[in-house]
Each structure stands twice: as C-alpha cells, then as structure tokens.
Amino acid sequence: MRIDEHPVLSFERGEKINFFYNGQEIEAYPTETIAAALHAAGVRKLGESPELHRPRGLFCAIGNCSSCFMIVDGEPNMRVCVMKVRSGMRVEEQRGKGVVGI
Amino acid sequence: MKKSYDVVIIGGGIIGCSVAFELAKRGRKDVLVVEQEYLTSGATGRCGAGIRQQWGSMLNATLALESTHVFENLEEYTGYDGDCGLNQGGYLLIAYTEKEWEQFQKNLEIQHQVGINSHAVPLDCIKEIVPHINTDGIQGACFCASDGHADPFHCTYAYAKGAQGMGVEIVTYTKVTGLKVENGRIRGVATTRGDIEAKVVINATGGHAAQMAMLAGDELPIFPERHQILITEPVAHIMNPMVMSFHRHFYVQQTPHGSVIMGMGDPNEPVSLNTKASWQYLEHNAWVVTQTLPAFRNLRVVRQWAGHYDMSPDRNPIINEAKSAEGFITIAGFSGHGFMVAPRTAILVSNYLTGQQDSLDISRFSVERYKTGELLLEPSVV
Numbered sequence: 001m002r003i004d005e006h007p008v009l010s011f012e013r014g015e016k017i018n019f020f021y022n023g024q025e026i027e028a029y030p031t032e033t034i035a036a037a038l039h040a041a042g043v044r045k046l047g048e049s050p051e052l053h054r055p056r057g058l059f060c061a062i063g064n065c066s067s068c069f070m071i072v073d074g075e076p077n078m079r080v081c082v083m084k085v086r087s088g089m090r091v092e093e094q095r096g097k098g099v100v101g102i
Numbered sequence: 103m104k105k106s107y108d109v110v111i112i113g114g115g116i117i118g119c120s121v122a123f124e125l126a127k128r129g130r131k132d133v134l135v136v137e138q139e140y141l142t143s144g145a146t147g148r149c150g151a152g153i154r155q156q157w158g159s160m161l162n163a164t165l166a167l168e169s170t171h172v173f174e175n176l177e178e179y180t181g182y183d184g185d186c187g188l189n190q191g192g193y194l195l196i197a198y199t200e201k202e203w204e205q206f207q208k209n210l211e212i213q214h215q216v217g218i219n220s221h222a223v224p225l226d227c228i229k230e231i232v233p234h235i236n237t238d239g240i241q242g243a244c245f246c247a248s249d250g251h252a253d254p255f256h257c258t259y260a261y262a263k264g265a266q267g268m269g270v271e272i273v274t275y276t277k278v279t280g281l282k283v284e285n286g287r288i289r290g291v292a293t294t295r296g297d298i299e300a301k302v303v304i305n306a307t308g309g310h311a312a313q314m315a316m317l318a319g320d321e322l323p324i325f326p327e328r329h330q331i332l333i334t335e336p337v338a339h340i341m342n343p344m345v346m347s348f349h350r351h352f353y354v355q356q357t358p359h360g361s362v363i364m365g366m367g368d369p370n371e372p373v374s375l376n377t378k379a380s381w382q383y384l385e386h387n388a389w390v391v392t393q394t395l396p397a398f399r400n401l402r403v404v405r406q407w408a409g410h411y412d413m414s415p416d417r418n419p420i421i422n423e424a425k426s427a428e429g430f431i432t433i434a435g436f437s438g439h440g441f442m443v444a445p446r447t448a449i450l451v452s453n454y455l456t457g458q459q460d461s462l463d464i465s466r467f468s469v470e471r472y473k474t475g476e477l478l479l480e481p482s483v484v
Contacts, residue, residue, distance in 0.1 A: 050336070050360075066335075075400060077335060097338040097360050100397050 002040050017087040034080035034091055035061065035068055046070055046080065047094040069094050074101065103273055106299035108132035109455070110291050112278050112314060113306035115146035116254065116441050117433050119261035119272075120448035121304060123180060126268035128456040133270045134300075135262070136293060138277040142258045145308045146441060148377075148409025150331060150353055150365045151254040152344050153442045154193050155218045156246050158209040158481040162418070163216045164462065165443040172445035173252055180264030187253030189358055191342030194223070194231055195244045195482075196394070198349040203242040205481050210244060220246035232341055234397035251344055251355050254441055261448075281317040281430065288318060288430040302429045302455065309375060309410030311420075311434030320424035322469060324435040325373045326410040329365060330383040334401040336360030345395065348482060352391055354398075362398055364391050367438075373413075379406045411438040418478035419443070421451060421467035431455075437483060 004011070013029035020026070021038060028037035035058050038046065045055040046068050059067035063082035072078040073090050076098025080091065108130055111118045114137025122135050137143070153170055157163040172179060176186045197203035206222070213220045223243040228235060231245055262272055273295065280292035281303065290299040307314045309326030336359050344355040351367040366387045384406055392399040414420050414435030424430040433451055436443070446462075453460040471477055 076337065077402070097336055099338045100340055100401070 017085070019085055019087065019089040019091060021091050022093055028085045030085065030087070032085055034070070034072070034083050034085045034089070037085045038080070038091070045093070048096055050096045053096060069098065071098070076100065103134065103271065103295065103298070105297075106290075107134045107271075108300070109134070109302045109304065110298055110300035111135045111304040111306055112291065113137065113144070113308065114141040114258075114262070114272065114274065115144050115306065115308060116142075116258050116261070116444040117308075117436075117447065118304070118306035119258050119265060120444045121306060121433065121451055122270045122272075123261040123265040123268075124448040124452035125455060126265050126270050128452050128458065130452075130456060131269040133265070134298065135265070135270065135272040136276050136278055136291065136298075137272065137274045140274050141262055141272070142255050144310075145409045145412065146254050146258055148331065148407055149254055149441050150355065150363060151251045151441055152193070152249075152346075152353060152355065153188075153251055154246075154249050154344070154346075154439070156193055156195055156209065156213060156220050156244055156249065156482070158205065158212060159479060160212055160216060161462070161466065161478055162439070162443070162480055163213050163218060165446045166439075167216055167218050168449075169443050169446040170248060173257070176252075176257060176260050176445075180260040181267060182256070182260035182263055184256050184259065185253075186256045186260055187358060188250060189252070189342075190248050190250035191344070191355075192231070192245055192247040193249035194228070194343045194345045196228075196235075196240050196345065196347050197242045198239055198347060200241055202349055206242060206244050209482060213246070218246060219248060220244055231343060232345060232395075234340060234395060235345065236394055236396055245343070249344065251357075257441075278314070281314075281427070283318050283427040283430070286426065286428055288424075288427045302431065304451075305430065305432040305434065308412040308434055308436075308440070311412055311432055315424065315430075315432050318424050318430045319426035320422075320430065320432070322420060322422065322432060322435070323415050323472060324420060324432075325413050326375050327371050327373060327413045328376050328408050329367055329371070329411050329438065330379055330387070330406065330408045331363065331365035332384065332387060332403050332406040334362040334398070335404050337362075337401065340397060341395075347394065350390055350394070352387070352394075354391055354395060361404075362401060366390065375410065377408045377410070379408050411436075412440070413437050415472060416477040417480050417483045419447065419467055420469055421447070421464055422469045439483070
C-alpha cells in the first residue's frame with residue numbers, strides 16, 4: 001500500500017527500480033526506504049527476535065528501536081526503516097543476532 | 103542500621119562485598135557495608151571484568167589462580183540464585199615486540215610453577231583460537247583456556263546477598279564524611295546518616311582510597327586514573343577468548359549476550375577523578391582494536407563510559423593497617439586488576455582479621471614495601 005494523494009504532501013517518486021527480498025525481485029521507488037518498499041509489497045515480517053525467534057516487524061520507523069534489523073548486501077543489523085532502497089540491493093530476513101563476516 | 107558495629111566496610115564494590123562475605127563466613131557477622139551510591143556504582147560496575155591468571159609475578163599468579171577457582175563456583179559458594187556470567191573462553195595475550203615476547207616466556211615459567219595451564223601459541227596456530235585476528239606484526243602469543251570474564255554486577259550481588267544472608271547489613275546512598283580516631287585507634291565513621299561506632303573500619307573505596315585514608319591521618323600512594331571502555335551492539339558469537347595486547351594497551355571480549363566490550367589504557371592519562379567519556383577515545387580505541395580484529399569494524403557502538411583504576415606505584419594492591427589509626431585497614435591500589443583477584447584478597451584479609459592462618463603473607467602488601475624497596479613488581483599490566 002502506498003499513499004497516492006495527500007492534502008499537504010506531494011509525492012515525486014521517480015522511476016521504478018527493482019531490488020531483491022530473500023532472493024525474490026520486488027519493485028520499489030528510489031525515494032523510499034527499504035521498509036516502505038517491503039511494506040508496499042505486503043511484507044510485514046522483517047526478521048526474528050534473537051532469543052525466542054518471534055516475528056519482528058516495523059515498530060518505531062525512525063531508526064531507534066532495532067526492530068527492523070535486516071541483512072542488506074551481506075551486512076547484518078541494518079535498520080531498514082531509515083535506509084533508502086537502491087536498485088539491485090539484496091535484502092534478507094535476519095533470524096536472530098547478526099552474523100559478522102570474518 | 104544500628105549505632106555500633108564490629109566492622110564497618112566503606113565501599114560497596116567487589117572488594118567491599120567479598121570482604122563482608124568472607125568475614126561473615128568466619129563468624130564476624132556484625133558487619134555494615136556503607137556505599138555512597140549503589141552497589142557496583144564505582145570501578146566494579148565499570149570494569150572490563152576480565153579474569154586472567156597469566157601474570158608475571160608469583161604473587162599475582164597465585165592470587166589470580168585461587169580467585170579463579172572461587173569464580174568457577176561462585177553461585178554455589180555464596181548461595182546465589184542468579185548466574186554470575188562466568189565465561190572461561192580463555193585469554194589470548196599477543197606480543198607485538200620482541201621484548202614483550204621474551205617477557206611472556208618468562209611469565210609462562212612462573213605461571214607453570216604455580217600450576218596455571220597457560221601455554222605459548224605458535225604463530226600459525228593463533229587463528230585456530232581467534233579465526234578473525236589479523237596476525238600482522240604479532241611476534242608471539244600466549245593462551246590460558248581457564249581465563250575468561252564474568253559479570254561484575256552479578257558477582258558483587260552474589261557476595262552481597264550471601265553476606266546479608268549471614269547477617270551483614272548493607273546501606274546504600276550513604277556517604278562516609280569522616281573517620282573517628284582516638285588514641286591511635288579507629289572508633290567509627292561519620293556518615294550522611296549519622297555516626298556509627300566500629301572496632302574495625304575497612305577502606306575499600308578504590309580510586310577514593312587515598313582521600314578516605316587521609317581522614318584517618320594515613321597517607322597512601324594510591325591515585326585514581328581514568329580508563330575508558332565501550333560496548334557494541336550484540337552480534338552472533340565469533341570470539342570466545344579475551345584478546346589483549348600490552349603493547350597496544352587494549353583488551354577486547356565478547357560477552358555471552360554477543361556485545362563486544364573493548365577497553366584501552368592511555369599512558370598519558372593524568373591523575374584525576376574525572377569519569378567523563380571522551381570522543382577522542384572512541385575514535386582511537388575503534389581504530390586500534392580494528393587493526394587487530396578487523397571483523398569488528400562495522401559494529402555500532404551503543405555505549406561508552408569511564409571508570410577509575412586505583413593505581414599504586416608498583417601497580418599492585420595495597421593492604422595496609424594505618425599506623426595513625428589501628429583497626430583502619432585500606433584494601434585498594436589494585437591498578438586495574440582488582441575484580442579478578444577480589445575473591446582471594448577477601449579471603450586473605452578475612453583470615454588476617456579473624457586470626458586465621460593463610461598461605462600468603464599479608465604484610466607483603468603493606469605500604470612499608472615502598473620504604474624497604476621490596477616492591478611487588480609486575481611486568482604485565484594494561
């Protein structure tokens with residue numbers, strides 16, 4: 001879901017791009033955050049909690065709470081609610097604590 | 103809180119609480135611990151909480167070895183229902199200079215005499231212990247598998263609760279403002295909650311120890327030195343041992359929770375009671391540590407803080423009964439390794455105060471050593 005009309009804001013979304021969510025190609029606008037693009041595509045579960053592996057989704061949406069941690073281009077613990085989507089980006093669900101590459 | 107106690111302990115850190123516990127265990131249960139803020143609010147709660155047996159002097163190696171044995175069973179020992187967070191992932195000490203490496207080999211001999219299971223690690227085997235370490239410039243390394251780290255909060259609370267269970271009282275947010283000395287003997291303490299009489303007063307105030315001792319007319323060469331430390335976001339476990347370099351002045355550990363704790367000493371740090379964290383430290387520490395452990399370069403730092411080392415001239419503890427006030431005993435000057443030797447130190451002090459024998463000679467820790475020159479020299483301090 002995207003808001004198309006708004007009494008105050010106007011949206012200049014630009015040309016559509018594609019990125020990958022768990023290997024699956026998804027359409028997005030380059031002006032959106034990863035979280036917004038995933039939300040528009042109907043993705044609600046972004047990851048799993050570290051201890052009990054409960055589903056985690058968008059919570060604070062302003063980069064404070066760590067609920068939306070995902071793996072972006074191999075880098076864990078990325079706050080996708082404040083990170084702009086880019087063409088060809090690989091976004092993956094993070095299950096538990098991030099794994100640092102050695 | 104009563105008006106009079108057998109023993110008053112000033113300071114609710116690991117030293118104060120462990121001494122209270124060991125005293126109570128030996129039958130001296132009429133004990134009060136006075137803490138100016140909350141338990142662990144001083145150096146204990148700010149420390150890196152490493153437990154290292156790889157020391158370069160017989161005395162420190164013995165203290166650390168026997169303390170480690172207590173840490174291994176601390177919950178059972180104190181009757182604590184929590185988890186003291188002991189993680190014996192070992193300590194990997196890395197040498198960056200030839201001189202340091204030679205010292206490490208001498209240290210190993212001393213450690214083996216005491217019965218510590220440390221060993222030298224061939225250069226090509228370092229990555230078997232810490233796979234992501236950058237071995238550039240490393241001359242040699244030592245490893246002791248039973249070294250590790252624990253949770254300083256839980257350890258202190260284990261001792262405090264164990265002591266309380268035997269009748270010890272603990273008051274927090276109470277500051278000692280004066281010491282009462284009559285005819286060369288300590289008589290009690292003045293606090294923000296009134297005066298308390300005591301036969302014995304123990305000064306376990308870390309970086310504040312010299313100031314406190316001055317109130318009893320005792321001059322001690324203990325001075326506070328700020329040390330800074332930071333913690334990162336938690337990530338999956340990739341490093342079991344504590345990694346430490348004396349040459350680069352750092353230590354790094356990954357807590358059981360997954361956060362990486364890293365601390366550094368600054369050789370130019372002035373004497374002060376400053377506990378502010380600095381941005382220079384953040385940049386410098388991050389740069390130095392990621393040279394050795396590049397896997398941590400993208401971790402986000404969530405918190406940074408500072409605390410005091412209670413430094414002594416020879417970087418070793420001072421356990422001293424004041425000449426000017428009999429019964430006033432200072433236990434401080436641990437110079438950054440108080441947490442790891444606290445269990446054995448508390449046993450030593452309590453044995454002394456209850457007239458029991460101890461295999462270690464407590465008089466070696468007195469300030470007299472600075473006059474006689476029998477210093478407790480320790481080559482391996484960060």
